[in-house]
Amino acid sequence: MRPGLKRLLALALAALAAALLAARPVAAAQPFQTSVPSAILIDADSQTVLFEKNADAPEVPASTTKVMTAELVFRALAQGKLKLDDTFDVSEHAWRTGGALARGSTMFAALNSKIRVEDLIRGLVIVSGNDAAIVLAEGLAGSEGAFATRMTERARELGFAHLTFTNPWGQDDPDQRVTSREMASLAAYLIRTYPQYYHYFGEKDFTWNKIKQPNRNPLLTMDVGADGLKTGNIDTSGYGIVASAVQNGQRLILVIYGAKSAKERESEAVRLFQWGFRSFESKMLFQPGEVVGYAQVYGGSSGSEPLVSDTPIRVLIPRDSDEKLKGQIVYTGPLMTPVSPGHEVAHLRVFRGPDEILEIPLRTSAAIGPGTLPRRAMDASLEFAEQLFRKYVLKK
Known part of the structure; x- marks a missing residue:
């Protein structure tokens, strides 16, 4: 041949x-039904897919984009190209586009201030600060656009054919699309590769400029073992989440896109995690x-x-x-x-x-x-x- x-x-x-x-x-476990349009649940260790629904459909990532942003930041730290105590300037673009004036999620970074990378990471992954994402992008690549190009290039390096980015914070753009399957794999890769930085995703709150904000991931306060990653919501995306939870040493990773409300996103995520931990056993x-x-x-x-x-x-x-x-x-x-x-x-x-x-x-x-x-x-x-x-x- x-x-x-x-x-x-x-x-x-x-x-x-x-x-x-x-x-x-x-055989298949008892069939699981979910009301959300797109979802996938995987076992992080074995990479076994436990449940999927439209997992390869193109989705608007909204703020779950910041998982990819975090990967590039964590990689620069791991390679020694960046330090947690390094500082980046808050440009007027970052302040206007991602700050309080824009009425989106923000860490309330002050115009022309200098912020440590570690604080920017917390602003990015805990309170989903759009300003934090832009400051990190400008600090690492010079501009949002240049950083977004790096995001897509990095996705291809990791083998993700469908993750495509045009900005680092989740602004709606017809060319910025992901799939549930590849976002789950990205989350598994990030957790496995950067354990020294992953813990930021699980911190319960963050205070900046004397403003204390809770972590935007609601699963952290629910009894499912959740320990991190990101939510997202804009009008064109519905409510989405990339989440991870651990019970009895087993880690599951869940991605949901298109939920009609925050309540539906939370309830379906909890149901999927509970079903996944309860219904399967490991086979070598x-x-x-x-x-x-x-x-x-x-x-x-x-x-x-x-x-x-x-x-x-x-x-x-x-x-x-x-x-x-x-x-x-x-x-x-x-x-x-x-x-x-x-x-x-x-x-x-x-x-x-x-x-x-x-x-x-x-x-x-x-x-x-x-x-x-x-x-x-x-x-x-x-x-x-x-x-x-x-x-x-x-x-x-």
Whole structure:
């Protein structure tokens, strides 16, 4: 088979995979219904999707945009390009566009004042200050527009094809769009990558210019284990939230867009978290370094390459269920020699019924050099025969 052709291998063909996947029958939990137009609930550790509804639809992010803004700020801090004690100037643009005059959410930054980065972070993620977002953007990139370009570029670097930004604070713009699925993945990435800064999202209140404001995330005061991230609301978006909660060491991440009211957003978020923590249990499929399956190798000393994951592969499965998981290994192949270990060449996709609940990258684990001349000739003959078959038989 010529390079570039997608190869799908059922995990049932691998004895170990088949044994693990069949070890416990699983099925969908009791169907969950929500009134909001778009939502997704994932397990942060395993990345298992527990619930989704229109999760890939384009959405107006409103102030949930600030999760992406925070990622760029946290990254600059982690890289040593920025310090918490650094200060940025409050421009007239930031003051007029994001301050009290604009009648939006604000940290009440004073015109021409200098504010520490740490205080700006609190203004950004606790009270959702539009002025804080603009000051950070101007301080890091020179302007809102330049910073927004960096936001979209960073989203693409992280593998998010649909997160597109034109401003750092959530102003309505037809070109600023996200999806629930990718915002959930972004939240999981931020929590995993910046634990030293994530705690700001969970602080209960923030005082600036002698004005004390509570955290705008209402879930922090509810008994669901919520510890952070952002709400959002403008006329074109409805009420949205990107939220995370932890119970008994398990973290779930929830995204909702399009709720009709703050009350509906809160009640549906609480219901989804409660259902997610109650209805699922963890199932280990593969340990780190354990062979998940094999990729075909062309012209090598071995005809197949064992594929592994660097991290544990777990899924959350509904309790007391009777439907089996199904899996596929997807790669572009066959692989060409020489093959060296440690390269990401495939993905494991796990399905529950028609729904894909997990996708994990797989890497090569063994070095494979060129095969003998007879072996290479045999592979070439098989490749040629398969091309003829596809050209003259499958296309008829």
